[in-house]
Amino acid sequence: MSATFLETMAGGVNAMLKSAAEESGRPVPDEAKGSRYLLNCWYLAAWAHEFETTGMVARTICDTKIVLFKTGNEITALHDMCSHRFAPLSRGKLVDGGVQCLYHGLRFGPDGRCAHNPHGGISPAMQVRHYPTIRAFRGVWIWLGDPALADVALLPDLRCLDEELPARSDRGAYTHGGANYMLFIDNILDPTHVDYLHYSSTGGGSVEGAPQTVTDEGPAIKLTWVKPNQRLMPMELKLGNISLDGFSEDTPIDRHGESVWFPPCTLRTKVGFGKHGGPPGVAHVGVHIMTPETAETTHYFWVFTRGMVHPEDDAFHERFNAARADVFRDEDDSILEAIQRNMAGREFFSLHPTLFPTDQAAIRFRRKLAAMIKAEGPAG
Numbered sequence: 468m469s470a471t472f473l474e475t476m477a478g479g480v481n482a483m484l485k486s487a488a489e490e491s492g493r494p495v496p497d498e499a500k501g502s503r504y505l506l507n508c509w510y511l512a513a514w515a516h517e518f519e520t521t522g523m524v525a526r527t528i529c530d531t532k533i534v535l536f537k538t539g540n541e542i543t544a545l546h547d548m549c550s551h552r553f554a555p556l557s558r559g560k561l562v563d564g565g566v567q568c569l570y571h572g573l574r575f576g577p578d579g580r581c582a583h584n585p586h587g588g589i590s591p592a593m594q595v596r597h598y599p600t601i602r603a604f605r606g607v608w609i610w611l612g613d614p615a616l617a618d619v620a621l622l623p624d625l626r627c628l629d630e631e632l633p634a635r636s637d638r639g640a641y642t643h644g645g646a647n648y649m650l651f652i653d654n655i656l657d658p659t660h661v662d663y664l665h666y667s668s669t670g671g672g673s674v675e676g677a678p679q680t681v682t683d684e685g686p687a688i689k690l691t692w693v694k695p696n697q698r699l700m701p702m703e704l705k706l707g708n709i710s711l712d713g714f715s716e717d718t719p720i721d722r723h724g725e726s727v728w729f730p731p732c733t734l735r736t737k738v739g740f741g742k743h744g745g746p747p748g749v750a751h752v753g754v755h756i757m758t759p760e761t762a763e764t765t766h767y768f769w770v771f772t773r774g775m776v777h778p779e780d781d782a783f784h785e786r787f788n789a790a791r792a793d794v795f796r797d798e799d800d801s802i803l804e805a806i807q808r809n810m811a812g813r814e815f816f817s818l819h820p821t822l823f824p825t826d827q828a829a830i831r832f833r834r835k836l837a838a839m840i841k842a843e844g845p846a847g
């Protein structure tokens with residue numbers, strides 16, 4: 468029996484999906500599993516300080532294996548697969564401004580073309596895919612989509628990292644996450660989990676029930692909330708934040724928060740407190756960037772300003788960041804990994820999740836991102 472029109476169309480779309488993915492070495496995108504990514508956008512590939520030791524970083528981003536390496540002041544990104552026998556170029560070494568393959572010594576320059584072949588001549592086929600990169604906001608950002616569309620104006624607004632941190636402040640932390648990047652974004656857009664998942668660390672009834680406002684700001688989504696008449700958090704008490712003049716563990720405070728999501732996977736947060744009924748007071752600005760690694764794993768880049776307390780005290784911020792890293796790993800990542808396993812590759816909305824009024828921001832970002840991915844067409 469001949470194929471129906473719909474079957475023929477589906478076959479055509481699948482063929483297009485397959486060829487677009489194969490070109491970059493990615494598996495065929497699967498919307499249900501969350502492996503169909505926005506491609507015409509910037510993803511944070513690495514913090515700038517990660518290049519200080521070897522000058523090279525290997526990282527899988529959106530299922531695509533990438534090698535990033537330093538050439539002068541620039542960072543180049545190439546597909547991490549040699550054109551000869553497909554060895555990972557990141558297993559090689561940097562020689563004369565290019566990366567030399569460990570296996571048989573082909574060397575590729577920053578444009579991805581072969582610059583040296585110890586075994587004979589060089590043909591145009593001896594090249595690997597090159598990706599646009601840009602250095603900004605303490606990191607290196609990569610564009611996986613159409614290079615002609617790469618536009619610096621599409622970077623998320625993270626000027627806070629240049630403006631609000633003292634010069635000696637933290638350079639950026641990294642945690643490997645064992646769940647899909649959208650679950651990590653959900654987590655930051657959902658302050659209500661803090662009082663339960665983080666009860667003994669950052670929570671303790673300080674956020675639950677706080678009225679929320681969610682607004683669209685161009686492509687971004689902004690969530691704000693205020694919870695009056697609270698007390699300092701367990702982590703703040705433990706780390707000594709109460710040395711702030713005029714605050715003690717009994718001081719009534721108004722806690723306030725703001726999270727802005729920039730597509731596809733960057734969040735800028737601002738959480739702080741002031742005396743109850745008074746001005747907003749001090750605030751911590753944080754940046755959370757959830758670069759997809761695969762459909763089930765995430766590169767979680769994060770950094771906080773020192774705005775809240777002790778801006779000149781390096782030792783305090785070492786302790787503060789170590790405590791936050793423990794919370795991310797032991798509490799957030801642990802539950803998100805378990806959720807990922809429970810979802811077993813099924814699409815979020817197909818499981819008919821129970822929705823709270825406080826889930827509005829998390830739902831809106833998913834819908835907005837899905838529409839952007841769909842608008843890119845089958846190649847996404």
Ligand code: FES
Binds near residue numbers: 571
């Ligand atoms: S696999 Fe790279 S030179 Fe042979």
Ligand SMILES: [Fe+2]
Binds near residue numbers: 660661664665
């Ligand atoms: Fe959390």
